Amino acid sequence: MTLFAALFSHYRRHPLQLLALALMIVLATTLWTGVHHLTDRARVSLAESERAVAGQQQLVRDDGQPVTVQDFANLRRAGLCVMPWLEVRRPPPAGRVIGVDPFAATCFGDQAPGQAGSDALNGEPFLDIGEAAQLSTNGGEGVLSLLVPQTVDPAQLPPGYQLRGFSLGPATGELGESFLLNLDALGVLVLLITALLVRSVYQLGLVQRRESFALLTRFGVPGGRVWGWLLAEMAALTALCVLPGLWLGRWLAALLGGGFGAALENLFDTPLYAVGAGGVAVPALVMGAVVLAACFADRRLLRYLPAARYVGTWPAALVGLVVGLLLVRFATVLGWLFAGIALVFVAVGVLTPRALAGMAQWRARAGEGLGKWRRRELAVVFRRLALPVVALQFAVAMVLAVQALVSTFENTFEVWLGQRLEAEFYVEVPAFVAVADGVHYLDGLAGLGDWHLVQRGRAQLESAGGTPALPQVDLFAISPVGPLVTGWTLLVAAPDAWSRLAAGEGVMVNEQLARRQGYEPGDTITFRLDGRARTLPVLGVYADYGRPAGEILTAGQVLPAAFQPRFVSFSINPGALAMDDVRQGLAAAWGTEALTARDNQSIQTLASGVFDQTFLLTRAITVLTLVLAGASLLIMGWVFFTTRVWYYRLLSVWGLTRREAANQLRWLAVALTGCVALVALPLGVWLTWVLVARINPLAFGWSLPMAVYPGFWLEMLGWCLLIGVVISLLMGRQLRGLTPAPAMANVAAGGER
Amino acid sequence: MSRHLNAHCPVLLALCLMLAACSDTPEPAGFAGLGADVTEEAFAQPARGDDLRFPDDFGPHPDHRIEWWYLTANLTTDEGEPLGLQWTQFRQSLVARNPLTPAPPAHRWPLEAGWMAHAAVSFREQHWFAEKLARGGTGQAEARARPFEVWLDDWHLQATAPGHWRLRVRDQGWSYDLRIQVEGDPVAHGDRGFSAKTAGGEGSMYFSLVDLAIEGEVTIDGMTHAVAGRGWFDREWSSQFLKAGQQGWDWFALHLDSGDKLMAFRLREEDGGYLSGSWVTPERAVIPLAAGSFSLEVTGQRQTGAGTVPVQWRIRVPQQGVDVTITAPPGQYWNDGLFPYWESPVSVRGSHRGDGYMELTGY
């Protein structure tokens, strides 16, 4: 029998332990690879999109009107190198395409958008601009931009045009990075949890094998060789398990890819490009390193790091906790925020098992008899199962937080959508009809409920000093400002905000714009419309979820007469009239045949669909992590109880009936998982606060109200207790097979307190 | 025709679009795709008996696959130095459209045709060349008969008054701005404008303006030269220009000091080729030249960076008593665009003196 065979014989006797270890590595790899693959693809997509237009400039008209093919032809004929860029957004799942004209791009030479990429302007999302234009006439929304090379001299510009920076949507790169950073953090958390789990399983096995190691040492085998074989054994196991894990991870990524892609597209206007097989090496190496580090870090590494000795101590953890909390509270950069979160998690991971064990120990002082024993035993369990306990705590906290975030967002979003969709019907004004005819018709309609005219366009922000660095924003004009909007909840508002808005004495801005430019009620805002600058006070800030663009809300009368909106519609409550009659009346007033009135239900359904897709991935990851943590606590609890089974059997020797002994175990297991749920709760609530009040504003520009969901807490508690019950049932099975004499090696292994 | 863009860069992609058949036709389709088979498309094909119509034929022919507007000038600077220049604008249809059917609206960014413009200046043994591409239908590139106007971007040939044109071309480092006085009526080549290109009868509609009096300015590297001289203008359209097996052509347009004009070309094939030409008298009577009535002979070659080019020719037209040697000035005159070809001014010596232009493709 070789040394390796002797070492490995442990797993021959405990095949389930080997299976548990293997399963843990496979699941961990799956989960992390899945997340990593998705974020990787998303990152590539964002980078591709960004690189495609990196450093590009565009020409816009001085009068603020959107550029047309006529502008393109005029500019080309004026000798300027200009290329068209027609972005067409289609409803999900079709997504966005970009129409380009390869003929026009030739004058860019090496500077053509996307030339840095290997297959620039080739394949999704690029297609010929003629085809894109076709799509845009078939229901998509097309936006034309005219790009010019970086070398263009502003002095060469024909009159009526000016240079602007060009990027895919407003500050997509930064936003996308933040989104991915969130996902990365989630991925790291998953990695951390799985590392804890792998380590705990491995360590349990190691404890059981301590006797055989001692035996081998007595037989004269050098400790280094034993260690080397253990490393080889783990490396082999990792290699075997990482591969199916990678494969499953890819499969998971593919499964979630659709929803994720939709989320990415909805949030950042960036489609998820399919990325080829790509990096198998990175996830494989990372997982290998994590597994080996989780198993062996303390044996070699920590010995040489004097500082590492203090990391696990509670005073250090306490300091870490305080520093982490402060960082999270006061950080102004996402990176520091995440560092703070990591610090808090590490500290909580160190402190939680100690605190729980201490609590159980403390409770045991008062007790007597079996009650005392149970609490003492619970303290032991907390210490011995510290890693899976912490893993479950983290997982539960993560689920609580993400659920709270998603629910909060969902509720807020619904309320917000309800406010935004106050009217029952929406009628889009067709091109080439006189809006005024519609207004006139509605004005004269007796019995009609509330209605207003919505005009959307773009405005150019200007600073008081005239520096041209400020961005373009969406313009949202309403006339008349009436009950359909005055019910909106404002985040902050000046006195009489709505009446002053209605009088055209000021504007409101959305939260994104307010955060980015630091606007508060009382500030003034200067923006250019149709070439004319206006300065008006900010009257209020309204919530505007789910998109990054800044927006200004004004009364219609603020608009110049010549203002050419990009989109015009009526929001109408038909009141005493039938909507169909109103629609037909409008159609007749405009002399058109086709006029569609959408009811707000259908819009709400569409919005909810988009929302659900957006959070599918987050939910999926958290639930999978919870399942993993729950399953691992199950396995770990089971393995742990195996080492301690003799002492539970002693209860029978001491005259407890089987049922009484089983009850003791049930109490123990349920108390274990119940306590984990309880300590996860504050962490989860804190994490919720971090997500809604810290990360979201820093990353996306809007915050959410903090809400808690005790019903869901109870649900999570229920799940944890269920895990406990299942553990105790498994233990009961072990107790039934009676071989009453203690197996000495196992007793020694399980005899710690 | 709407096709997905699948080439590897815009230029290649444009090339594909210009070739129009690059994915369908594996074998070479002649120079610049001019030999592409047209039978599967609804393109009109010129035939003997077709007539020229003026001024409409100065405008585009959307029902034909290929056409061009071509102008060369043999000029002299104030200092008496010779200067040659060329401007050509090509139109390549991707979809045939009946000229009576209105064009699709510009905002649809239609892809009916690709346009290509070439401009070159040859001066002091140097050659400057530029190329521009555009899709048709947006207003970026177009041609009109009334008033006569052809443009791509800011390269612009335009009738400014009856019998007066202006041509402006600008590229990095050089430009020209010419005022052109058009004298005489269009000269129809071949059979009343139908110019056969094969023995089998394929060919193009082809006419020229051979009396252009030109003056203007040419700016090279910041130095502006006042120039004056004479020019030659061609209009030609077809749907299948070369037949399978024809590798390219050698084409000459010569101004003789006697007041005569000579246009002659050869479409090269393995066993010689197809020769044709026109003799235009000072009275502007046109005498078509068939294969037997004149000869072309290479008498001198030049090694260039892109291959060996026949730069000296002997042309004989026995009926007119012409036996001249045509010589390109020293230098390299490649128009190095998507489809490189040789375009050089030439001098005429021998029985007659004169100057003109030589275009060699497929080398």
Add this chain to the structure above:
Amino acid sequence: MTEPVVQVTGLSKRFATGADAVTVLAELSFALPAGASLALTGRSGSGKSTLLNLLCGLEAPEAGRLQVFGEAFAAGDDGVAGDASARWARLRRRAIGVVFQDANLMPALTLLENVRLRATLAGQPTAPAADWLARLGLAELANRYPDQVSGGQRQRAALAMVFAMNPGLILADEPTGSLDHHTADDVADSLFSLQQHSGCGLILATHDPALAARCQYRLDLGHDRPELAATSALPSAAAPP
């Protein structure tokens, strides 16, 4: 003569090992008088531990009958709705103290807490627990945990635990098996002196002839037909029945 504390009649036990069945005990019969001590001897695998397990109901016999403290058990009883197992549990809780070679104490409890817990389970007062530890020389160590004391001290604590429950019968499986000679003698001294003092029955399984010799009776399970035999430790007045 008092009623025997243990009466065994035709007791058989086999273990299935794969396809074979190994007979460990065959048709064993004996009776142990109250307050008597019995040593079970025999080579490894002769069934000493098995017999102890049968005598406290931790295993069930294939055939035969058992009577402990007048409570009768027969082979197959266990099948009757767990009634036998509940009766055995009651006996173990109140009347039968079991001492193994090691690991008799709950590791999470101190020596004193272990003794008190066992007394509580047996329905005995917990107050004397400290006294029991003191009598076994463990007064100083009462608040130590099992892993903080030596093997001999652990075994003495186990004895204190057993005596604190005021048992009618002590079953000891190699109680000194893991101890060195000197410590083993110490523990054995304590065991016999307390047993004689309390008057409870004692059955111990041992390989140690010296320890076996200190019991009044001896049952050599290595024999084909084991029979109860008196040892020199038995006062001649009390001959076997």
